[in-house]
Structures are given as structure tokens and as C-alpha cells.
Amino acid sequence: MSKSNINKATLKRRDFLKAGTGITLFIGAGGLIPALTSCSEAGAMDFPIEPLNVTAWVKLDSDGTITICNPAAEMGQGSMTSLPMIFAEEMDADWDKVKVEFSAQEPAIFGSEGWGNRKIMLTAGSRTINGYFNVLRKAGAQARYILMHSVAEKWGVPINQVDTKAGQVIHKLSNRVIYYGEIIPFLKVPDNLPEFSEKELKSPQDFRLIGKDFPRTDIPDKLNGAAQFAIDIRLPNMVYGVIERGRIHGARPTLNNETALRALPGVIDLVVLEYGVGIISTSLEQGLAAKKSLNISWSDSEASGFNSEEAYTTYEQVAAEGGQGRVVTNIGDFKSAQDQATKIYSADYKNDYVYHAQMEPLNSIVQVAADGSSAEVWVGSQQGFTPKFGVPQVLGIEPRNVKIHMQYLGGGLGRRSMTDFITECALLAKKVAPRPVKLIWTREDDLTYGAYRPMSLQRLIATTDSSGKLTGLSHTVIGDGDNLVASGIKNEFYDIPNQSAQIKTVKHGIRLKHWRAVGHGPNKFAIESLLDDIAYDQNKDPVEFRRILMQHSPRALATLEKAAEMAKWNKPTNPGRAKGVAFLERSGTLSTGICEISIDERTGKIRVHHFWTANDAGIVIHPDNVKAQLEGGIIMGMSSVLMESLTINNGAVQQSNFLDYPILRIEDIPESIETAIIKSTGHPQGVGESGTPLVAGAIANAFLKLTGKRIRHLPFTPKRVLKVLNG
Amino acid sequence: MITFHKIGPYILRKFEKHQFIFIMPTYSLNINNKNYQVEADAGTTVLWILREHLGLMGTKYGCGIAQCGSCTIHVNGNPVRACVLPIEGLANGQKIVTIEGLSTDQDHPIIKAWEKVQVPQCGYCQSGQIMQAAALLAQNNSPTREEIIQSMNGNLCRCGTYMRIMEAIQIAAGQPTSVKSDE
Known part of the structure; x- marks a missing residue:
């Protein structure tokens, strides 16, 4: 930011100070830009800023609320x-005074460092804490500096004589x-706001908030x-949108009864999309x-004629054909390991x-201005790469003319990082502008026009030498989705x-x-x-082998x-039960999981009795979370x-709903899930997905131990279990 | 000349050319000890009445076929799925309680236990979970683990908060909990 901009902002600040008691501190590399505005209105500021220089913000009220x-x-x-805890730690705020709001959708200002060189707002891949940890600490440190600077100047003491303590600036001398x-009336913007390096931030042993279970x-x-x-938003003059999408993905619709439909009670308008027909109506039930x-009538599409059960046969043929896929890993020389192997698995x-x-089934609310030049969106989204979720693009307007009102998400799990349920609502809303449209997907819409974790086949080949040591592993995945x-x-x-690893x-x-993990x-x-097979x-113990x-x-x-200690791995397991272990790294977190299962040999139902997991996730901000x-990841994994x-x-x-696509109910929970977090001062890593992928391996390995048989096709339904047991 | 058409649940009175008046019945509902008059088509589910007509948004839509329990409300004290309940079945003076009316000051033992155990994650299913659990405790103040499972089995949670739901109900019922956690 240039000097003149700082001055302009400072002048503005004085204007704002006259107007009210609260100020917002925009803390950036080049300076502080205060304005009387709520968190979500950063885009509406009326003075020039250089958003690339701004990394985070905080509002301070005269009653001490932060x-x-x-x-x-x-x-x-x-x-x-957890994110505000990181900021408050470095700002040395009193946590009891902290309030939290969603920020505006301005990636240039509020983007994460977790996505390489791109500064984007995307809540995915368990990267939120990892990507924002240093951003928020540095911004928190700058906020603290501004407060100390203001007080030092007011009291006429050097800044290095003042310190902070849980929401107070102190001068010990x-x-x-x-x-x-109380600092607000004389809050002074330093002309040069220092950038803080990691070394200048608190060291983990001084953390007062991080690591506490608030x-x-x-x-x-x-x-x-x-x-x-x-889905809970109701706006004046709001109308409703529903869309019928094909059961065959990509099929194009031809509407055969438009006239009759338009005559139906409550129907305001129809919108034919490339993949469905939208109805705008006065009430949702209408x-x-x-x-x-x-x-x-639906056209054919690429998916026409596809049978998922039969695809496995194709996959086996592709695996057998040889030929190179896209190489993902190539370490050492698997081929020579294979040539020299004593045994091949x-x-x-x-x-x-x-x-x-x-x-929460997918939904969004969009209101397009009568002249089509601007829009407002109410949505729960995992955000993403596209500015303002693609709404500016489909409406042909500038991103700055689209205002996003972020809401809580009734689950994301990867699905809400797509924007289909937002852009299509914008198209409906454009048709009836300026009336807001609330678009709701029924559960059936959500399931049948979902975007799934792909089916796949893994062909693994492992080699061992004469001592039994694992010398090589080749992993070929056949499937769609790269x-x-x-x-x-x-x-x-x-x-x-x-x-070696490759994708075909x-x-x-x-x-x-993307589906969790x-x-x-x-x-x-x-x-x-x-x-575990090896x-x-x-005849080796799976824990010892690992x-x-x-x-x-x-x-x-x-x-x-x-995990082995928690599960008492070396102690005998109850008769009719067995334990299985699995290890993995996901989003930087290292996890071992152990489960204890039994199998009803009559019905084929697997019951998980206990699950233990030990994790190294670096610094943990909020342990209970x-x-x-x-816990939740393991339950979803079991499901x-x-x-x-x-x-x-x-x-x-x-499938169409929870009747034919069952998910785990409380009747199938284990008697216990025990988690351990290994103390670490490493950079915080992601844990949102770690539990889920631990489950399959742990159960399959317990199954092998219990029955001597291998179960190799997910999910392990009773029918498949019986087939393996009787096979 | 006035003509009437019956199309599904609607009674249409042809008013003029291309103009119809939809005559909707009016229903009286007692929700959270308050009386409401609602004009709606017969057959409209109580879920849409609560949410889209009255703005009581705590009761959630999850499946529409009584498979997930997100829309659980109390009707005369019994847990009921609002998504499959047509309004005309509820307009006879039954007392409806939604999550908004369960507790005025958050001191219901289930709500307190939910807070203590920090049950919710995304939170979407939790109104239904809490209403189902509150109905269970009202009918059985010391449920066994099996009874809790039986009562709560119709309420889905995709975040997988079931371990804490179990623990919270046991705490609310003043029982030792069966869920262990270790650091």
C-alpha cells in the first residue's frame, strides 16, 4: 500500500470514529485500514485498498468485545x-470477549496459504488449520502490536516497555x-506496521489458548x-425452486408437457437447463x-448403458492388459525387485x-437485482476456486457485484465444494428477478444427481526377499476420476x-x-x-511387521x-473376536487405528466392538474437537x-434415499472409540479425514485374523461376508 | 358462470378467463403453546408448514420419508416425523412442540448434557436428535443402553456424533457413561 493510501485511510478512520463506538481493524502488510463495517462487508468499503496486502481482520468494540x-x-x-483461537492467541485476547463471524468471500484478503501459490478460500482436504495457522498468528500479532503502539504513544513510553496480558495492555514500570x-478512542495507526516472522511469534510453551478445550x-x-x-433462510417475496434432473447423469431433457405444467397451481415459471427442468413456484409444496x-424425455449420454457391477470385469481386463498408466510413484526399481523376489504376493x-x-440436502438462495447487474447469494459452501461460486460467471456480471452471505453447512464432506447447486439457482433467480429464489434439492435429487467417490479396482503386487523383507510394492488403480x-x-x-504406482x-x-479422505x-x-496378508x-504379528x-x-x-498399547494388542482377545490394525497418513496427520470385531456367521454381519486410534497431528489447537x-470420521468410515x-x-x-442407501445408525456404533493425540510442536496438520480411511484396513485385517479369509470388496455387506466365509 | 375444478388437493374456482382463485383451507395449530392459523393446501406436510409457512426453522428436512429423524417434533409428547405428517392430521388441538419450544432457557437436561458433552458437529440433525432423546427421557427416565439405541435408531447423523449422543443421554439420565476417551 502506498503512503497516500494510508493517509487517506487514516483520515477515513477519524471520520468513522466520530460516527460510532466500534471500529474494524483491517490489518495488513502495509498498514491498518479501519472502517465501520461488519465482517461480511469488506467488499463494500468505499475507499481504495490494496487487498493483496491485507491478511486478516478483527473488530474491537468499546465494551471489549473482539x-x-x-x-x-x-x-x-x-x-x-479453532481459527479464532489461533488469532486470539497471538493478539493476546481475552477469550471470554471473543465473538466470531464469517468473513466476506474475498480470497485476495482472506485466502489460505494452504494451496500452494494460490490464495484461495477453500475448506477442503483437512487443510483449514494447516493453511491458516501462520496467516492468523501473524495477523493476530499485528493487531496486538497496534494496540501496544497506541497505548505507548498515549502514555508517552517506548513500545518495548509495554506488554499485553489476556486482553489488557500493561506498563509494568x-x-x-x-x-x-478502552484503547479505541486513541487507537493510532502506525505508519509502518511490522510484519512478524514465525520466530517473533509465541512459542508453543507460551500458548495460553491453543491446546485448551473451550x-x-x-x-x-x-x-x-x-x-x-x-435452507433456513426466508426472505420477503421469496419463491421456491426445484429441479428435476435425470437419473442418467448428463442426459438432456425435453419437456413434453410445458402448457399443462404452467397451468398447475403455484407454478410461476419453468427453466429448462442442460441437465434438468427447473420449476419456480409460489410455495415449496406446490x-x-x-x-x-x-x-x-431424456437424451442418451456418456453414462447410458453403463452397469457398475459389470465394470469390474472391464477393470480386470485393463489391469491384465499391461501398458503404462499415469505414473504417480516411482521409487527404486520395482521391476528388478520383482525379478529378484523370493516370493510375490x-x-x-x-x-x-x-x-x-x-x-442438509443441497440448497441455496439467490436474488438477482431487477436490472440484472448484481446479485446476493445465501449459501453454505466449502468455497472453492471460482470467484463467488461461479455466480458472476453465469449471470455475466462482475464478482464484486455479487454478495455472498455464508451460512453454516449441514455437512460438506466434499460435496459442497461443487457449485452446481448455486449456479443453477442463479439461473432460476434471473428468470424471476428481483424475487429471491430458494432452491431445494430433495434427498432423492441429492442422491441420484450426486457426485460420488469413484468405484475402482486396485491391483497390488508385493515382493519379498529370502529373509521375508518387503522389497517392492506395485499399485495400479483402475477407475474414473484420476x-x-x-x-x-x-x-x-x-x-x-x-x-511404483499408476492410474489407469x-x-x-x-x-x-472428493468424498471425505x-x-x-x-x-x-x-x-x-x-x-497383513504378507x-x-x-506368520508374523501385523504390528511387529509394521x-x-x-x-x-x-x-x-x-x-x-x-495404539497397540491402548488396544492391549499383546493381550489375548475375547473368544470369537479379533483385532486388526491399519496405519496411514492423511493431510499431514499420521494415524494408527486398531479395531476389535466379531462376525455373526449366520447373518454375515460384522460388528465393531472397539476402535482405538493414536494420532500425530502436530500442534493441536482444540483437542476435544x-x-x-x-470419532466422527471413524463412524463415517464404518458406515x-x-x-x-x-x-x-x-x-x-x-438408489434414491436412505431406504435403499442405508448409512450407519446408532445401533451399529462400537462400545468405545478411544483416541490419543501424541504431543507435538510441529506445524498443525489436518484431522477431519484421518479417521475415515483407517476403518477398512483395520476391519479387513481383523477379519483375516478371525477367519483366516480375505475380504477384498468394499463394502463388507453381510451378503459379501457370507460369500467369503462360505467360499 | 362459476366453475369449480378439483385438481389433486386444490379446489379451483374459475374466476375469469385464465384467472383462478385457489381456495385453501385454514388450519388452527397449537405449537409451543401458541395458536397459529395457517392457510395451506390439504396434504401439505407439517414440516413445510413449520418451516416455510411459519418460519420455525429448527425442525429440519433431511429425507422426506421418515428415515432420518431430522424433522422430529413432539405431538402430545410423542416423537413424530413432521415430514410425513399431513397438516390436516394435526389441526384437532394436538399440542405440538418443536425444538424452539422444548426449553425456554436452555435448562432441559438433554440440552445441558448435549452442551456438556459437546455433541454437535455440523448440527443439522441435532434438533431431531434432541427432540427424540427428550421424548425418550420423558417416557423412561432411566433407559438402558439397549433402550437408548432402540429409541434413537431412527435418527441419522452423518458427522457420526452417535458416541457422544449415547454419552449425553446417559448423563442426562444420571447414569455412568459407557463411552471412554483417553488422551
Whole structure:
């Protein structure tokens, strides 16, 4: 920011100070830009700023309330608590005085450092804490500096004589103390605001807030119905939108009964989209009734004729054909390991499509101005790469003319990082502008026009030498989705000298998307299962087998030892039960999981009795929240491993709601889930997804121990279990 | 000449050419000890009445077929799924309680236990979970683990908060909890 801009901003600040008691501090590399505005109105500031220089902001009220803006989505993972904790730690704020609001959607200002060189707002990949940790600490330190600077100047003392303590600036030499809120009347913007390096920030042993289990800030409103999700928005003159989409992804509609539909009660307008027909109606029930009356002919699409069960045969052929796919890993020389191997192990692992099933069906509310020049959007989104969720693009307007009102997400799980449910609402809203349109997907819409974790086949080949040491691992994934099937294929924490991994893509025209932990679910299932296969064959203990593989990865080994200790791995297990272990790295967190299962040999039902998990996630901001994420991740993992399967027949999705796509209910929870967090001063890593992909390998390995048989096709439904047991 | 048409739940009176008046019945509902008059088509579910007609947004839509429990309300004290309940079935003086009316000052033992255990994650299903659990405790103040499972099994939670739901209900019922956590 140039000097003249700072001056201008400073002048503005004085104007604002006359106008009210609260000020917003925009803290950036080049200076401070205060304005009387709420967190969500950063885009509406009326003076020039250089947003690239601004990294975070906070509002201070004269009663001492500190409002910290949360730049990430809150989808249950606790960002509304953990991110402001990081900021408040460095600002040395009194946590009891902290309030939290969602920030504006301005990636240039509020983007994360977690996405390489791109500064974007995207709540995905368990990267929120990881990507914002230093951004928020530095911004918090600058806020603290500004307060100290103002007080030092007011009291006429050098800044290095003042300090802070939990929401107060103190000057020990004169025994003076002032609360942050009392600084407002003489808050002084330093002409040069220092940038703080990591070295100048608090060291972990001085953390006062980080590492404490404060009650989550979002929970009180989630106990009395007050928490607002996008689906809860009601606006004056609002109308409703519903869309009928094809059961065959990509099919194009031809509406055959437009006249009859338009005559139906409550129908205001119809919008034919490339992939569906939208109805705008006065009431939701009228729209839903009209949706049932639609008569649509659907075109063929790439997905037409596709049968997911049969695809596995194709995958096996592709795996057998040889030929190179896209190489993901190439360490050492797997081919020579294969040539020199004493023994070669090979196995195929399969996984069906799974659906996100976030509890709040997709929805959004869009209002387009009568002249079409601007729009407002109310939505719960994981955000993403596209400015303002693609709404400016579909409306042909500038991003700055689209205002986003971020709401809580009733689950994200990857699905809400897409924008289809927002852009299509904008198209409906444009048709009836300026009336706001609330678009609701029914559960059936959400499931059948979902974007799933891809089905795939993993062909693994492992080699051992004469001492039984694992010398090589080759991993080929066959399926659609490329990176969606590639994540989790690497083994950086196992000492395997020769590794190769590749992706062979077979396209089907089925919509696909990141699903909690992405490819880690299927890939770690395959890797961890094969390791136990080898250990079993060598008559070795699976934990001992991994101990040797982890000998050069002490952090990984520590999670293994801790989990084994928690699960009393070396003690005998109750008759009819067995324990299984799995290890993985996801989003920087290292995790070992151990489960104890039994199997009803009559029905084929697997029951998980206990689950233990030990994790190294670096510095943990909010330990109880980490536990909650691991518990929930394990439950969702169990759900996907034991029962979830979405199938396609003749191009059409075969399931439609929770009756035919069951997810785990409370009757199937374990008796206990115990989590351990290994103390660390490392950079914080992600835990939102770690629990989920641990489950398949742990259960499959317990299954092997209990039955001597291998189960290699997810999910492990009773039918499949019986087939393995009787096979 | 006046003509009437019956189309599904609607009674249409042809008013003039291309103009219709939709005659909607009016219903009286007692919700959270307050009386409401609602004009709606017969067959409209109580869920849409609560949410889109009355703005009581704590009761959530999750599946529409009584499979997830997100829309659980109390009707004369019994837990009921509002998404499959047509309004005409509820207009006879039954006392409806929604999450907004469960507790005026957050001192319901279930709400307190939920807060203590920090149950919610995304929070979307939690109104339904709390209403179901509150109804369970009202009918059985010391449920066994099996009874809790039986009562709560119709309420889905995709975040996987079931371990804490179990613990919270046991705490609210003054029981030792069966859920362990270790650091």
C-alpha cells in the first residue's frame, strides 16, 4: 500500500470514529485500514485498498468485545472455534470477549496459504488449520502490536516497555493497565506496521489458548434450533425452486408437457437447463407437486448403458492388459525387485461408489437485482476456486457485484465444494428477478444427481526377499476420476525400497467428486490389507511387521506403539473376536487405528466392538474437537465400509434415499472409540479425514485374523461376508 | 358462470378467463403453546408448514420419508416425523412442540448434557436428535443402553456424533457413561 493510501485511510478512520463506538481493524502488510463495517462487508468499503496486502481482520468494540472473522466454512469441523483461537492467541485476547463471524468471500484478503501459490478460500482436504495457522498468528500479532503502539504513544513510553496480558495492555514500570476496549478512542495507526516472522511469534510453551478445550462457539445455537443453515433462510417475496434432473447423469431433457405444467397451481415459471427442468413456484409444496407432474424425455449420454457391477470385469481386463498408466510413484526399481523376489504376493481390491449423504440436502438462495447487474447469494459452501461460486460467471456480471452471505453447512464432506447447486439457482433467480429464489434439492435429487467417490479396482503386487523383507510394492488403480482415485497411494512412512504406482483411467460419464479422505479410503484399504496378508503368510504379528517397516519413521512408529498399547494388542482377545490394525497418513496427520470385531456367521454381519486410534497431528489447537473429528470420521468410515454401495444399472443410479442407501445408525456404533493425540510442536496438520480411511484396513485385517479369509470388496455387506466365509 | 375444478388437493374456482382463485383451507395449530392459523393446501406436510409457512426453522428436512429423524417434533409428547405428517392430521388441538419450544432457557437436561458433552458437529440433525432423546427421557427416565439405541435408531447423523449422543443421554439420565476417551 502506498503512503497516500494510508493517509487517506487514516483520515477515513477519524471520520468513522466520530460516527460510532466500534471500529474494524483491517490489518495488513502495509498498514491498518479501519472502517465501520461488519465482517461480511469488506467488499463494500468505499475507499481504495490494496487487498493483496491485507491478511486478516478483527473488530474491537468499546465494551471489549473482539469480533474475529472466520474465513473458512463451518461444516461441523469446528473452524468457528479453532481459527479464532489461533488469532486470539497471538493478539493476546481475552477469550471470554471473543465473538466470531464469517468473513466476506474475498480470497485476495482472506485466502489460505494452504494451496500452494494460490490464495484461495477453500475448506477442503483437512487443510483449514494447516493453511491458516501462520496467516492468523501473524495477523493476530499485528493487531496486538497496534494496540501496544497506541497505548505507548498515549502514555508517552517506548513500545518495548509495554506488554499485553489476556486482553489488557500493561506498563509494568508505572504499574498501569488498560483493557483493549478502552484503547479505541486513541487507537493510532502506525505508519509502518511490522510484519512478524514465525520466530517473533509465541512459542508453543507460551500458548495460553491453543491446546485448551473451550466450548465450541457454534454449539449453543445448535442446541435450540437457532443455528442458521442456508435452507433456513426466508426472505420477503421469496419463491421456491426445484429441479428435476435425470437419473442418467448428463442426459438432456425435453419437456413434453410445458402448457399443462404452467397451468398447475403455484407454478410461476419453468427453466429448462442442460441437465434438468427447473420449476419456480409460489410455495415449496406446490413446486414439489408440479415436479411430480413433469413429463420429460431424456437424451442418451456418456453414462447410458453403463452397469457398475459389470465394470469390474472391464477393470480386470485393463489391469491384465499391461501398458503404462499415469505414473504417480516411482521409487527404486520395482521391476528388478520383482525379478529378484523370493516370493510375490498379488491381490485385487474393489470398492463401489459411495455417496456423500450430508444431512442438509443441497440448497441455496439467490436474488438477482431487477436490472440484472448484481446479485446476493445465501449459501453454505466449502468455497472453492471460482470467484463467488461461479455466480458472476453465469449471470455475466462482475464478482464484486455479487454478495455472498455464508451460512453454516449441514455437512460438506466434499460435496459442497461443487457449485452446481448455486449456479443453477442463479439461473432460476434471473428468470424471476428481483424475487429471491430458494432452491431445494430433495434427498432423492441429492442422491441420484450426486457426485460420488469413484468405484475402482486396485491391483497390488508385493515382493519379498529370502529373509521375508518387503522389497517392492506395485499399485495400479483402475477407475474414473484420476486424482480422486490417486490420493493415498503413496507410502512415505514405510521402508519399502522399490515402489511404483499408476492410474489407469476408464471413463463412465458418472459424476464424481472428493468424498471425505478421497482416494485414501480405497487405497489404504488395499495397502494395509496386503501388508497383513504378507504378515499372515510369514506368520508374523501385523504390528511387529509394521514396526520394522516404520523403523526410519519415528513419528509414524509412535502412533503404532501408542495404539497397540491402548488396544492391549499383546493381550489375548475375547473368544470369537479379533483385532486388526491399519496405519496411514492423511493431510499431514499420521494415524494408527486398531479395531476389535466379531462376525455373526449366520447373518454375515460384522460388528465393531472397539476402535482405538493414536494420532500425530502436530500442534493441536482444540483437542476435544480433534477427538470429535476422529470419532466422527471413524463412524463415517464404518458406515462406508460396512454398508454403503451406490450402483448404476443401464446408466441409471439405482438408489434414491436412505431406504435403499442405508448409512450407519446408532445401533451399529462400537462400545468405545478411544483416541490419543501424541504431543507435538510441529506445524498443525489436518484431522477431519484421518479417521475415515483407517476403518477398512483395520476391519479387513481383523477379519483375516478371525477367519483366516480375505475380504477384498468394499463394502463388507453381510451378503459379501457370507460369500467369503462360505467360499 | 362459476366453475369449480378439483385438481389433486386444490379446489379451483374459475374466476375469469385464465384467472383462478385457489381456495385453501385454514388450519388452527397449537405449537409451543401458541395458536397459529395457517392457510395451506390439504396434504401439505407439517414440516413445510413449520418451516416455510411459519418460519420455525429448527425442525429440519433431511429425507422426506421418515428415515432420518431430522424433522422430529413432539405431538402430545410423542416423537413424530413432521415430514410425513399431513397438516390436516394435526389441526384437532394436538399440542405440538418443536425444538424452539422444548426449553425456554436452555435448562432441559438433554440440552445441558448435549452442551456438556459437546455433541454437535455440523448440527443439522441435532434438533431431531434432541427432540427424540427428550421424548425418550420423558417416557423412561432411566433407559438402558439397549433402550437408548432402540429409541434413537431412527435418527441419522452423518458427522457420526452417535458416541457422544449415547454419552449425553446417559448423563442426562444420571447414569455412568459407557463411552471412554483417553488422551
